[in-house]
Amino acid sequence: MALQSTMMNYALTPVHFLERAGRYFPKVEIVSLLPDRTLHRTTYGEFHRRARSLAAGLQAAGLRRGDRVATLMWNHYAHLEAYLGIPAAGGVIHPLNLRLHLDDLAYIANHAEDRFLIVDDALLPLAEQVRSRVKFDRVFVAPLSGASVPSGYEDYEAMLKAAPADFSYPDFDENEPLGMCYTSGTTGRPRGVVYSHRSTTIHTYNITLLGGMTITNRDVVCACVPMFHVNAWGMPYACTMIGAKQVFLGPHLDPVTVLDTFEREQVTCSAGVPTVWLGVLDLLDREPGRWKLQPELRLVIGGSAAPEAMIRGFDRHGINVIHAWGMTETSPTCTFAVLKRGMEKLPEDEQYAYRSKQGIPHPFVDLRVRGADGEVPPDGKTMGEIQVSGPYVTSRYYAMEPDPEKFTPDGWLRTGDVGVVDDEGFVKLTDRTKDLIKSGGEWISSVDLENEIMGHPAVAEAAVIAVPDPKWDERPLAVVVLKPGAQATATEINKFLEGKFAKWWLPDGYAFIDEIPRTSTGKFLKSALRERFAVSYGAESRRGGQR
Ligand code: AMP
Numbered sequence: 001m002a003l004q005s006t007m008m009n010y011a012l013t014p015v016h017f018l019e020r021a022g023r024y025f026p027k028v029e030i031v032s033l034l035p036d037r038t039l040h041r042t043t044y045g046e047f048h049r050r051a052r053s054l055a056a057g058l059q060a061a062g063l064r065r066g067d068r069v070a071t072l073m074w075n076h077y078a079h080l081e082a083y084l085g086i087p088a089a090g091g092v093i094h095p096l097n098l099r100l101h102l103d104d105l106a107y108i109a110n111h112a113e114d115r116f117l118i119v120d121d122a123l124l125p126l127a128e129q130v131r132s133r134v135k136f137d138r139v140f141v142a143p144l145s146g147a148s149v150p151s152g153y154e155d156y157e158a159m160l161k162a163a164p165a166d167f168s169y170p171d172f173d174e175n176e177p178l179g180m181c182y183t184s185g186t187t188g189r190p191r192g193v194v195y196s197h198r199s200t201t202i203h204t205y206n207i208t209l210l211g212g213m214t215i216t217n218r219d220v221v222c223a224c225v226p227m228f229h230v231n232a233w234g235m236p237y238a239c240t241m242i243g244a245k246q247v248f249l250g251p252h253l254d255p256v257t258v259l260d261t262f263e264r265e266q267v268t269c270s271a272g273v274p275t276v277w278l279g280v281l282d283l284l285d286r287e288p289g290r291w292k293l294q295p296e297l298r299l300v301i302g303g304s305a306a307p308e309a310m311i312r313g314f315d316r317h318g319i320n321v322i323h324a325w326g327m328t329e330t331s332p333t334c335t336f337a338v339l340k341r342g343m344e345k346l347p348e349d350e351q352y353a354y355r356s357k358q359g360i361p362h363p364f365v366d367l368r369v370r371g372a373d374g375e376v377p378p379d380g381k382t383m384g385e386i387q388v389s390g391p392y393v394t395s396r397y398y399a400m401e402p403d404p405e406k407f408t409p410d411g412w413l414r415t416g417d418v419g420v421v422d423d424e425g426f427v428k429l430t431d432r433t434k435d436l437i438k439s440g441g442e443w444i445s446s447v448d449l450e451n452e453i454m455g456h457p458a459v460a461e462a463a464v465i466a467v468p469d470p471k472w473d474e475r476p477l478a479v480v481v482l483k484p485g486a487q488a489t490a491t492e493i494n495k496f497l498e499g500k501f502a503k504w505w506l507p508d509g510y511a512f513i514d515e516i517p518r519t520s521t522g523k524f525l526k527s528a529l530r531e532r533f534a535v536s537y538g539a540e541s542r543r544g545g546q547r
Protein backbone atom coordinates (compact mmCIF):
# COMPACT_ATOMS: atom_id res chain seq x y z
CA MET A 1 0.00 0.00 0.00
CA ALA A 2 1.24 3.53 -0.80
CA LEU A 3 2.64 5.37 2.22
CA GLN A 4 0.09 7.66 3.86
CA SER A 5 0.94 10.78 5.83
CA THR A 6 0.44 10.34 9.57
CA MET A 7 -0.58 13.97 10.09
CA MET A 8 -3.95 14.94 11.53
CA ASN A 9 -6.55 16.25 9.18
CA TYR A 10 -6.99 19.61 10.92
CA ALA A 11 -9.24 22.16 9.26
CA LEU A 12 -7.63 25.53 8.51
CA THR A 13 -10.09 28.06 9.86
CA PRO A 14 -9.86 31.60 11.25
CA VAL A 15 -12.24 30.47 14.00
CA HIS A 16 -9.08 29.04 15.53
CA PHE A 17 -7.75 32.64 15.75
CA LEU A 18 -10.74 33.59 17.87
CA GLU A 19 -10.01 30.84 20.37
CA ARG A 20 -6.30 31.58 20.34
CA ALA A 21 -6.80 35.30 21.01
CA GLY A 22 -9.21 34.55 23.86
CA ARG A 23 -6.89 32.04 25.46
CA TYR A 24 -3.47 33.63 25.04
CA PHE A 25 -4.11 37.35 24.64
CA PRO A 26 -7.14 38.10 26.83
CA LYS A 27 -5.65 41.36 28.14
CA VAL A 28 -4.60 42.80 24.77
CA GLU A 29 -6.65 45.84 23.86
CA ILE A 30 -9.07 46.54 21.03
CA VAL A 31 -9.63 50.29 20.76
CA SER A 32 -12.41 51.85 18.68
CA LEU A 33 -13.21 55.43 17.84
CA LEU A 34 -16.95 55.12 17.37
CA PRO A 35 -19.00 57.08 14.81
CA ASP A 36 -19.95 59.65 17.50
CA ARG A 37 -16.22 59.95 18.40
CA THR A 38 -16.59 58.14 21.73
CA LEU A 39 -13.45 56.14 22.48
CA HIS A 40 -14.30 52.54 23.29
CA ARG A 41 -11.82 50.11 24.83
CA THR A 42 -12.18 46.38 25.19
CA THR A 43 -9.91 43.32 25.20
CA TYR A 44 -9.52 40.07 23.31
CA GLY A 45 -10.88 38.33 26.42
CA GLU A 46 -14.14 40.22 26.13
CA PHE A 47 -14.12 39.98 22.34
CA HIS A 48 -13.78 36.20 22.59
CA ARG A 49 -16.79 35.99 24.88
CA ARG A 50 -18.93 38.32 22.78
CA ALA A 51 -18.02 36.83 19.37
CA ARG A 52 -19.03 33.41 20.69
CA SER A 53 -22.26 34.90 22.01
CA LEU A 54 -22.88 36.40 18.59
CA ALA A 55 -22.37 32.97 17.01
CA ALA A 56 -24.75 31.37 19.51
CA GLY A 57 -27.25 34.22 19.13
CA LEU A 58 -27.26 33.97 15.34
CA GLN A 59 -27.85 30.25 15.52
CA ALA A 60 -30.68 30.78 17.97
CA ALA A 61 -32.11 33.36 15.53
CA GLY A 62 -32.28 30.65 12.89
CA LEU A 63 -28.99 31.03 11.04
CA ARG A 64 -28.32 28.00 8.90
CA ARG A 65 -24.99 26.77 7.60
CA GLY A 66 -23.85 28.96 4.68
CA ASP A 67 -26.42 31.72 5.29
CA ARG A 68 -25.15 35.15 4.40
CA VAL A 69 -25.08 37.79 7.14
CA ALA A 70 -24.54 41.26 5.72
CA THR A 71 -22.93 44.04 7.74
CA LEU A 72 -23.39 47.77 7.22
CA MET A 73 -20.77 48.92 9.68
CA TRP A 74 -17.76 51.15 10.12
CA ASN A 75 -14.49 49.90 11.57
CA HIS A 76 -14.90 49.05 15.27
CA TYR A 77 -15.03 46.28 17.85
CA ALA A 78 -18.54 45.08 16.93
CA HIS A 79 -17.55 44.67 13.29
CA LEU A 80 -14.59 42.59 14.49
CA GLU A 81 -17.03 40.44 16.45
CA ALA A 82 -18.98 39.93 13.23
CA TYR A 83 -15.79 39.03 11.34
CA LEU A 84 -15.23 36.06 13.62
CA GLY A 85 -18.63 35.42 15.20
CA ILE A 86 -20.54 34.95 11.94
CA PRO A 87 -18.13 32.32 10.52
CA ALA A 88 -17.97 30.69 13.97
CA ALA A 89 -21.72 30.08 13.68
CA GLY A 90 -21.26 28.50 10.23
CA GLY A 91 -22.48 31.67 8.51
CA VAL A 92 -20.89 33.79 5.81
CA ILE A 93 -20.00 37.39 6.59
CA HIS A 94 -20.79 39.82 3.81
CA PRO A 95 -19.60 43.37 4.55
CA LEU A 96 -21.53 45.84 2.42
CA ASN A 97 -19.70 48.85 1.06
CA LEU A 98 -21.80 51.63 2.49
CA ARG A 99 -20.35 54.17 0.07
CA LEU A 100 -21.94 52.48 -2.93
CA HIS A 101 -24.97 53.86 -4.67
CA LEU A 102 -28.20 52.45 -3.26
CA ASP A 103 -28.92 50.65 -6.54
CA ASP A 104 -25.63 48.77 -6.28
CA LEU A 105 -26.06 48.06 -2.58
CA ALA A 106 -29.51 46.61 -3.16
CA TYR A 107 -28.32 44.63 -6.19
CA ILE A 108 -25.40 43.17 -4.21
CA ALA A 109 -27.44 42.23 -1.12
CA ASN A 110 -30.13 40.64 -3.28
CA HIS A 111 -27.65 38.86 -5.50
CA ALA A 112 -25.81 37.44 -2.49
CA GLU A 113 -29.18 36.51 -0.94
CA ASP A 114 -28.16 38.11 2.35
CA ARG A 115 -30.53 36.72 4.97
CA PHE A 116 -29.59 38.74 8.05
CA LEU A 117 -28.21 42.25 8.41
CA ILE A 118 -26.21 43.78 11.25
CA VAL A 119 -26.06 47.58 11.10
CA ASP A 120 -24.52 50.42 13.13
CA ASP A 121 -27.15 52.65 14.67
CA ALA A 122 -25.35 55.59 13.02
CA LEU A 123 -26.17 54.01 9.65
CA LEU A 124 -29.87 53.41 10.26
CA PRO A 125 -31.04 55.94 7.64
CA LEU A 126 -29.06 54.03 5.02
CA ALA A 127 -30.24 50.67 6.36
CA GLU A 128 -33.80 51.89 6.10
CA GLN A 129 -33.31 52.60 2.38
CA VAL A 130 -31.56 49.30 1.74
CA ARG A 131 -34.28 47.49 3.60
CA SER A 132 -36.93 48.94 1.33
CA ARG A 133 -35.22 47.11 -1.55
CA VAL A 134 -33.92 43.93 0.12
CA LYS A 135 -35.94 41.43 2.12
CA PHE A 136 -33.77 40.51 5.11
CA ASP A 137 -35.22 37.96 7.55
CA ARG A 138 -33.72 39.70 10.57
CA VAL A 139 -32.04 43.06 11.04
CA PHE A 140 -29.95 43.66 14.17
CA VAL A 141 -28.83 47.11 15.21
CA ALA A 142 -25.56 47.66 17.10
CA PRO A 143 -26.50 50.49 19.52
CA LEU A 144 -23.05 52.07 19.54
CA SER A 145 -24.34 55.48 20.55
CA GLY A 146 -26.11 54.07 23.61
CA ALA A 147 -29.51 55.16 22.30
CA SER A 148 -32.27 52.58 22.31
CA VAL A 149 -32.94 50.61 19.16
CA PRO A 150 -35.97 51.91 17.24
CA SER A 151 -39.00 49.70 16.84
CA GLY A 152 -39.00 47.46 13.81
CA TYR A 153 -35.37 46.52 14.50
CA GLU A 154 -33.77 43.98 16.80
CA ASP A 155 -31.12 44.89 19.34
CA TYR A 156 -27.68 43.37 18.70
CA GLU A 157 -26.76 43.68 22.38
CA ALA A 158 -29.96 41.97 23.46
CA MET A 159 -29.22 39.13 21.05
CA LEU A 160 -25.77 38.68 22.60
CA LYS A 161 -27.21 38.79 26.13
CA ALA A 162 -29.89 36.23 25.40
CA ALA A 163 -27.56 33.87 23.53
CA PRO A 164 -27.45 30.30 24.89
CA ALA A 165 -24.32 29.75 27.01
CA ASP A 166 -23.65 26.21 25.80
CA PHE A 167 -22.38 27.15 22.33
CA SER A 168 -20.01 24.82 20.54
CA TYR A 169 -18.51 25.30 17.11
CA PRO A 170 -19.78 23.30 14.18
CA ASP A 171 -17.29 20.90 12.60
CA PHE A 172 -15.79 22.96 9.82
CA ASP A 173 -14.72 21.78 6.44
CA GLU A 174 -11.93 24.17 5.55
CA ASN A 175 -13.34 24.67 2.07
CA GLU A 176 -16.65 25.96 3.39
CA PRO A 177 -17.43 29.61 2.64
CA LEU A 178 -16.52 32.13 5.33
CA GLY A 179 -17.07 35.51 3.71
CA MET A 180 -18.09 37.37 0.59
CA CYS A 181 -17.10 40.59 -1.08
CA TYR A 182 -18.22 42.21 -4.29
CA THR A 183 -15.89 43.97 -6.68
CA SER A 184 -16.43 47.70 -6.76
CA GLY A 185 -17.37 47.38 -10.44
CA THR A 186 -16.54 50.69 -12.10
CA THR A 187 -17.81 49.06 -15.29
CA GLY A 188 -20.71 46.63 -15.33
CA ARG A 189 -22.37 45.03 -12.34
CA PRO A 190 -20.37 44.26 -9.20
CA ARG A 191 -19.31 40.62 -9.05
CA GLY A 192 -19.25 38.41 -5.98
CA VAL A 193 -16.22 36.56 -4.63
CA VAL A 194 -16.64 33.92 -1.93
CA TYR A 195 -13.73 33.30 0.44
CA SER A 196 -13.31 30.00 2.26
CA HIS A 197 -12.04 29.26 5.77
CA ARG A 198 -8.94 27.81 4.16
CA SER A 199 -8.28 30.67 1.74
CA THR A 200 -8.68 33.24 4.50
CA THR A 201 -6.38 31.31 6.82
CA ILE A 202 -3.61 31.09 4.23
CA HIS A 203 -4.00 34.75 3.25
CA THR A 204 -3.86 35.73 6.93
CA TYR A 205 -0.67 33.76 7.36
CA ASN A 206 0.93 35.39 4.39
CA ILE A 207 0.20 38.98 5.25
CA THR A 208 1.08 38.51 8.92
CA LEU A 209 4.37 36.79 8.43
CA LEU A 210 5.81 38.16 5.24
CA GLY A 211 8.43 40.84 4.89
CA GLY A 212 5.62 43.28 4.24
CA MET A 213 3.56 43.76 7.35
CA THR A 214 5.36 41.27 9.62
CA ILE A 215 2.84 41.73 12.40
CA THR A 216 3.79 40.34 15.81
CA ASN A 217 1.99 40.32 19.14
CA ARG A 218 4.02 43.39 20.11
CA ASP A 219 2.47 45.45 17.33
CA VAL A 220 -0.33 47.97 17.47
CA VAL A 221 -2.21 47.88 14.19
CA CYS A 222 -4.64 50.47 12.89
CA ALA A 223 -6.33 49.61 9.61
CA CYS A 224 -7.01 52.86 7.76
CA VAL A 225 -8.95 50.93 5.15
CA PRO A 226 -12.63 50.25 5.74
CA MET A 227 -13.60 46.78 6.89
CA PHE A 228 -16.02 46.74 3.95
CA HIS A 229 -13.11 47.08 1.49
CA VAL A 230 -11.90 43.50 0.99
CA ASN A 231 -11.92 42.71 4.71
CA ALA A 232 -9.66 45.65 5.53
CA TRP A 233 -7.09 43.75 3.50
CA GLY A 234 -7.09 40.93 6.04
CA MET A 235 -5.65 42.92 8.94
CA PRO A 236 -8.42 42.16 11.47
CA TYR A 237 -7.83 38.43 10.97
CA ALA A 238 -4.05 38.85 11.05
CA CYS A 239 -4.09 40.78 14.34
CA THR A 240 -6.48 38.34 15.96
CA MET A 241 -4.33 35.40 14.88
CA ILE A 242 -1.14 36.88 16.24
CA GLY A 243 -2.56 38.75 19.26
CA ALA A 244 -1.67 42.29 18.14
CA LYS A 245 -3.48 45.27 19.68
CA GLN A 246 -6.05 46.60 17.20
CA VAL A 247 -7.15 50.18 16.75
CA PHE A 248 -10.23 51.10 14.74
CA LEU A 249 -11.15 54.56 13.57
CA GLY A 250 -14.82 54.19 12.67
CA PRO A 251 -15.51 56.67 9.85
CA HIS A 252 -12.79 59.07 11.04
CA LEU A 253 -9.99 58.90 8.51
CA ASP A 254 -9.13 62.60 8.48
CA PRO A 255 -5.37 63.24 8.84
CA VAL A 256 -5.55 64.87 12.30
CA THR A 257 -7.53 61.99 13.78
CA VAL A 258 -5.23 59.44 12.13
CA LEU A 259 -2.08 61.08 13.51
CA ASP A 260 -3.54 61.83 16.95
CA THR A 261 -4.58 58.18 17.19
CA PHE A 262 -1.22 56.88 16.00
CA GLU A 263 0.44 58.93 18.73
CA ARG A 264 -2.02 58.15 21.53
CA GLU A 265 -2.26 54.39 20.88
CA GLN A 266 1.40 53.97 19.83
CA VAL A 267 0.48 52.51 16.48
CA THR A 268 3.28 50.60 14.76
CA CYS A 269 1.57 49.36 11.59
CA SER A 270 -1.18 50.70 9.37
CA ALA A 271 -2.51 50.35 5.86
CA GLY A 272 -4.71 52.22 3.45
CA VAL A 273 -5.17 53.70 -0.01
CA PRO A 274 -2.96 56.58 -1.21
CA THR A 275 -5.80 59.10 -0.78
CA VAL A 276 -5.69 58.70 2.99
CA TRP A 277 -1.90 58.99 3.12
CA LEU A 278 -1.78 62.01 0.85
CA GLY A 279 -3.57 64.06 3.50
CA VAL A 280 -1.50 62.59 6.32
CA LEU A 281 1.78 63.32 4.55
CA ASP A 282 0.70 66.83 3.73
CA LEU A 283 -0.09 67.49 7.38
CA LEU A 284 3.21 65.98 8.56
CA ASP A 285 5.03 68.22 6.10
CA ARG A 286 3.19 71.28 7.34
CA GLU A 287 3.58 70.47 11.01
CA PRO A 288 6.71 68.37 11.39
CA GLY A 289 7.41 67.26 14.92
CA ARG A 290 3.85 67.80 16.17
CA TRP A 291 3.22 64.08 16.64
CA LYS A 292 5.44 61.62 18.52
CA LEU A 293 5.16 58.52 16.35
CA GLN A 294 6.63 55.08 16.96
CA PRO A 295 10.04 54.59 15.31
CA GLU A 296 8.91 51.27 13.84
CA LEU A 297 5.74 52.73 12.28
CA ARG A 298 5.18 51.33 8.79
CA LEU A 299 2.43 51.94 6.31
CA VAL A 300 1.20 49.46 3.78
CA ILE A 301 -0.09 51.43 0.81
CA GLY A 302 -2.14 49.84 -1.94
CA GLY A 303 -5.49 49.86 -3.68
CA SER A 304 -3.96 52.17 -6.25
CA ALA A 305 -0.36 53.00 -7.00
CA ALA A 306 1.70 54.62 -4.24
CA PRO A 307 3.60 57.39 -6.04
CA GLU A 308 7.35 57.39 -5.50
CA ALA A 309 7.08 60.96 -4.18
CA MET A 310 4.84 59.64 -1.40
CA ILE A 311 7.29 56.89 -0.43
CA ARG A 312 10.11 59.43 -0.35
CA GLY A 313 7.94 61.88 1.55
CA PHE A 314 7.17 59.46 4.38
CA ASP A 315 10.83 58.41 4.54
CA ARG A 316 11.67 62.02 5.35
CA HIS A 317 9.53 61.60 8.47
CA GLY A 318 11.13 58.25 9.33
CA ILE A 319 8.03 56.29 8.29
CA ASN A 320 8.56 53.23 6.14
CA VAL A 321 6.14 52.65 3.27
CA ILE A 322 5.50 49.18 1.92
CA HIS A 323 3.79 49.19 -1.44
CA ALA A 324 1.32 46.34 -1.95
CA TRP A 325 -0.96 45.22 -4.75
CA GLY A 326 -4.03 43.06 -4.81
CA MET A 327 -7.73 42.92 -5.60
CA THR A 328 -11.04 41.69 -4.27
CA GLU A 329 -10.58 38.55 -6.34
CA THR A 330 -7.29 37.79 -4.57
CA SER A 331 -8.36 38.20 -0.92
CA PRO A 332 -6.69 40.83 -1.58
CA THR A 333 -2.91 41.12 -1.10
CA CYS A 334 -0.79 39.35 -3.70
CA THR A 335 2.48 41.27 -3.84
CA PHE A 336 4.65 43.42 -1.56
CA ALA A 337 7.53 45.59 -2.71
CA VAL A 338 10.18 45.00 -0.08
CA LEU A 339 13.85 45.33 -0.94
CA LYS A 340 15.69 42.04 -1.13
CA ARG A 341 18.92 41.54 0.77
CA GLY A 342 21.65 43.50 -0.96
CA MET A 343 19.29 45.97 -2.65
CA GLU A 344 19.85 48.44 0.17
CA LYS A 345 23.34 48.91 -1.25
CA LEU A 346 21.95 50.16 -4.58
CA PRO A 347 21.99 53.89 -5.33
CA GLU A 348 19.07 55.62 -3.61
CA ASP A 349 17.15 56.28 -6.83
CA GLU A 350 17.27 52.61 -7.77
CA GLN A 351 16.04 51.60 -4.33
CA TYR A 352 13.07 53.94 -4.70
CA ALA A 353 12.42 52.59 -8.18
CA TYR A 354 12.07 49.08 -6.71
CA ARG A 355 10.02 50.25 -3.75
CA SER A 356 7.52 52.02 -5.97
CA LYS A 357 6.91 48.91 -8.03
CA GLN A 358 4.20 46.55 -6.85
CA GLY A 359 6.74 43.91 -5.81
CA ILE A 360 7.06 40.16 -5.87
CA PRO A 361 4.22 37.71 -5.26
CA HIS A 362 3.60 36.05 -1.92
CA PRO A 363 4.28 32.36 -1.42
CA PHE A 364 1.57 30.24 -3.04
CA VAL A 365 0.68 33.05 -5.44
CA ASP A 366 1.77 32.25 -8.99
CA LEU A 367 2.06 35.32 -11.16
CA ARG A 368 2.71 35.68 -14.87
CA VAL A 369 2.64 38.60 -17.29
CA ARG A 370 1.19 37.62 -20.64
CA GLY A 371 1.56 39.50 -23.90
CA ALA A 372 0.14 38.63 -27.30
CA ASP A 373 2.88 35.99 -27.77
CA GLY A 374 2.78 34.37 -24.35
CA GLU A 375 4.78 35.33 -21.28
CA VAL A 376 6.68 38.64 -21.69
CA PRO A 377 10.46 38.70 -21.11
CA PRO A 378 11.55 39.94 -17.64
CA ASP A 379 13.12 43.07 -19.11
CA GLY A 380 11.15 45.66 -17.15
CA LYS A 381 9.87 47.06 -20.44
CA THR A 382 7.55 44.71 -22.27
CA MET A 383 3.98 45.14 -21.12
CA GLY A 384 1.47 42.37 -20.69
CA GLU A 385 -1.56 41.42 -18.65
CA ILE A 386 -0.91 40.28 -15.10
CA GLN A 387 -2.44 36.89 -14.36
CA VAL A 388 -2.43 35.10 -11.01
CA SER A 389 -3.42 31.79 -9.49
CA GLY A 390 -3.24 30.46 -5.95
CA PRO A 391 -5.19 29.18 -2.96
CA TYR A 392 -6.73 32.58 -2.22
CA VAL A 393 -7.39 33.64 -5.79
CA THR A 394 -10.97 33.19 -6.96
CA SER A 395 -11.57 30.74 -9.79
CA ARG A 396 -14.94 32.24 -10.77
CA TYR A 397 -17.57 34.75 -9.71
CA TYR A 398 -20.48 33.83 -7.51
CA ALA A 399 -23.62 32.87 -9.43
CA MET A 400 -22.35 34.12 -12.79
CA GLU A 401 -21.66 32.44 -16.08
CA PRO A 402 -17.97 31.56 -16.62
CA ASP A 403 -16.28 34.60 -18.12
CA PRO A 404 -13.35 34.00 -20.53
CA GLU A 405 -12.48 37.69 -20.23
CA LYS A 406 -11.69 37.13 -16.55
CA PHE A 407 -10.30 33.59 -16.46
CA THR A 408 -7.96 31.76 -18.84
CA PRO A 409 -8.71 28.22 -20.05
CA ASP A 410 -5.70 26.96 -18.04
CA GLY A 411 -7.13 28.33 -14.82
CA TRP A 412 -5.56 31.76 -14.18
CA LEU A 413 -7.32 34.93 -13.10
CA ARG A 414 -6.93 37.69 -15.67
CA THR A 415 -6.49 40.68 -13.39
CA GLY A 416 -7.16 43.35 -16.00
CA ASP A 417 -3.98 45.04 -14.79
CA VAL A 418 -1.20 45.63 -17.27
CA GLY A 419 2.41 45.67 -16.21
CA VAL A 420 6.01 44.74 -16.75
CA VAL A 421 8.29 42.41 -14.81
CA ASP A 422 12.03 42.84 -14.22
CA ASP A 423 14.83 40.33 -13.76
CA GLU A 424 14.35 40.43 -9.96
CA GLY A 425 10.73 39.32 -10.44
CA PHE A 426 9.40 42.72 -9.34
CA VAL A 427 6.16 43.57 -11.08
CA LYS A 428 5.33 47.13 -12.02
CA LEU A 429 1.80 48.06 -12.95
CA THR A 430 1.53 50.38 -15.88
CA ASP A 431 -2.23 50.46 -16.30
CA ARG A 432 -5.62 48.87 -16.12
CA THR A 433 -6.53 47.27 -19.44
CA LYS A 434 -9.43 49.65 -19.73
CA ASP A 435 -7.31 52.73 -18.90
CA LEU A 436 -4.53 52.08 -21.40
CA ILE A 437 -3.68 54.92 -23.75
CA LYS A 438 -2.93 53.85 -27.29
CA SER A 439 -1.23 56.61 -29.24
CA GLY A 440 -0.17 56.01 -32.84
CA GLY A 441 -0.36 52.27 -32.21
CA GLU A 442 1.92 52.40 -29.13
CA TRP A 443 0.99 52.07 -25.45
CA ILE A 444 1.55 54.92 -23.03
CA SER A 445 1.44 54.15 -19.30
CA SER A 446 -0.95 56.48 -17.52
CA VAL A 447 0.30 55.27 -14.14
CA ASP A 448 3.93 56.15 -14.92
CA LEU A 449 2.90 59.63 -16.00
CA GLU A 450 0.70 60.13 -12.94
CA ASN A 451 3.47 59.08 -10.59
CA GLU A 452 5.92 61.52 -12.08
CA ILE A 453 3.44 64.40 -12.20
CA MET A 454 2.64 63.78 -8.53
CA GLY A 455 6.35 64.30 -7.85
CA HIS A 456 6.01 67.96 -8.94
CA PRO A 457 6.11 70.12 -5.82
CA ALA A 458 2.92 72.02 -6.71
CA VAL A 459 0.85 68.94 -7.51
CA ALA A 460 -1.36 67.20 -4.97
CA GLU A 461 -2.91 64.63 -7.29
CA ALA A 462 -2.91 63.67 -10.94
CA ALA A 463 -4.84 61.25 -13.11
CA VAL A 464 -3.93 60.67 -16.72
CA ILE A 465 -6.58 59.54 -19.17
CA ALA A 466 -6.87 58.83 -22.87
CA VAL A 467 -8.81 61.31 -24.96
CA PRO A 468 -9.71 60.72 -28.60
CA ASP A 469 -7.39 62.25 -31.16
CA PRO A 470 -8.06 62.39 -34.92
CA LYS A 471 -4.43 61.78 -35.84
CA TRP A 472 -3.05 59.51 -33.11
CA ASP A 473 -6.28 57.75 -32.15
CA GLU A 474 -5.71 58.59 -28.46
CA ARG A 475 -3.55 61.05 -26.60
CA PRO A 476 -2.86 61.48 -22.87
CA LEU A 477 -4.60 64.21 -20.93
CA ALA A 478 -3.41 64.97 -17.40
CA VAL A 479 -6.06 65.97 -14.91
CA VAL A 480 -4.31 67.75 -12.07
CA VAL A 481 -5.23 68.96 -8.59
CA LEU A 482 -2.77 71.52 -7.28
CA LYS A 483 -1.78 71.77 -3.62
CA PRO A 484 -3.64 74.52 -1.77
CA GLY A 485 -2.04 77.86 -2.59
CA ALA A 486 0.36 76.32 -5.12
CA GLN A 487 0.60 77.31 -8.76
CA ALA A 488 1.91 75.54 -11.84
CA THR A 489 1.13 75.83 -15.51
CA ALA A 490 0.79 73.07 -18.08
CA THR A 491 4.08 74.20 -19.64
CA GLU A 492 5.88 74.04 -16.29
CA ILE A 493 4.66 70.54 -15.55
CA ASN A 494 5.55 69.37 -19.04
CA LYS A 495 9.03 70.81 -18.55
CA PHE A 496 9.28 68.85 -15.30
CA LEU A 497 8.47 65.66 -17.21
CA GLU A 498 10.90 66.27 -20.04
CA GLY A 499 13.78 63.85 -20.09
CA LYS A 500 11.86 61.39 -17.92
CA PHE A 501 9.76 60.05 -20.80
CA ALA A 502 9.88 59.79 -24.56
CA LYS A 503 8.62 63.08 -25.97
CA TRP A 504 5.52 61.53 -27.51
CA TRP A 505 4.45 60.27 -24.06
CA LEU A 506 4.06 63.76 -22.64
CA PRO A 507 0.45 64.86 -22.14
CA ASP A 508 -0.94 67.08 -24.85
CA GLY A 509 -3.34 68.71 -22.49
CA TYR A 510 -3.71 69.54 -18.81
CA ALA A 511 -6.97 70.10 -17.00
CA PHE A 512 -6.73 71.70 -13.58
CA ILE A 513 -9.62 70.79 -11.33
CA ASP A 514 -10.41 70.95 -7.62
CA GLU A 515 -11.01 67.30 -6.94
CA ILE A 516 -10.59 64.03 -8.79
CA PRO A 517 -13.77 61.94 -8.57
CA ARG A 518 -13.30 58.68 -6.67
CA THR A 519 -14.74 55.22 -6.53
CA SER A 520 -16.37 53.97 -3.33
CA THR A 521 -12.98 52.64 -2.23
CA GLY A 522 -11.03 55.81 -2.90
CA LYS A 523 -9.54 55.12 -6.34
CA PHE A 524 -9.53 57.62 -9.17
CA LEU A 525 -12.75 57.23 -11.13
CA LYS A 526 -11.19 57.56 -14.54
CA SER A 527 -14.38 56.64 -16.37
CA ALA A 528 -15.97 59.83 -14.98
CA LEU A 529 -12.96 61.87 -16.10
CA ARG A 530 -13.11 60.33 -19.56
CA GLU A 531 -16.78 61.22 -19.81
CA ARG A 532 -16.10 64.75 -18.68
CA PHE A 533 -13.06 65.48 -20.79
CA ALA A 534 -13.49 63.34 -23.90
CA VAL A 535 -14.83 66.29 -25.85
CA SER A 536 -14.01 69.36 -23.82
CA TYR A 537 -10.44 68.92 -22.74
CA GLY A 538 -9.05 71.36 -25.28
CA ALA A 539 -11.05 74.17 -23.72
CA GLU A 540 -10.32 73.11 -20.12
CA SER A 541 -6.59 72.87 -20.72
CA ARG A 542 -6.42 76.33 -22.19
CA ARG A 543 -7.54 77.69 -18.84
CA GLY A 544 -3.97 77.05 -17.71
CA GLY A 545 -2.74 76.09 -14.30
CA GLN A 546 -4.11 78.85 -12.10
CA ARG A 547 -6.55 78.00 -9.36
P1 AMP B 1 -10.30 46.26 -5.64
O1 AMP B 1 -10.82 44.94 -6.04
O2 AMP B 1 -11.35 47.28 -5.45
O3 AMP B 1 -9.38 46.16 -4.47
O4 AMP B 1 -9.42 46.80 -6.87
C1 AMP B 1 -8.34 46.07 -7.37
C2 AMP B 1 -7.58 46.89 -8.36
O5 AMP B 1 -6.99 48.03 -7.73
C3 AMP B 1 -6.41 46.18 -8.99
O6 AMP B 1 -6.80 45.32 -10.03
C4 AMP B 1 -5.54 47.33 -9.46
O7 AMP B 1 -6.01 47.86 -10.69
C5 AMP B 1 -5.78 48.37 -8.39
N1 AMP B 1 -4.66 48.32 -7.44
C6 AMP B 1 -4.61 47.71 -6.25
N2 AMP B 1 -3.42 47.90 -5.66
C7 AMP B 1 -2.68 48.65 -6.51
C8 AMP B 1 -1.34 49.17 -6.49
N3 AMP B 1 -0.52 48.99 -5.47
N4 AMP B 1 -0.94 49.88 -7.57
C9 AMP B 1 -1.75 50.10 -8.63
N5 AMP B 1 -3.02 49.63 -8.69
C10 AMP B 1 -3.47 48.91 -7.65
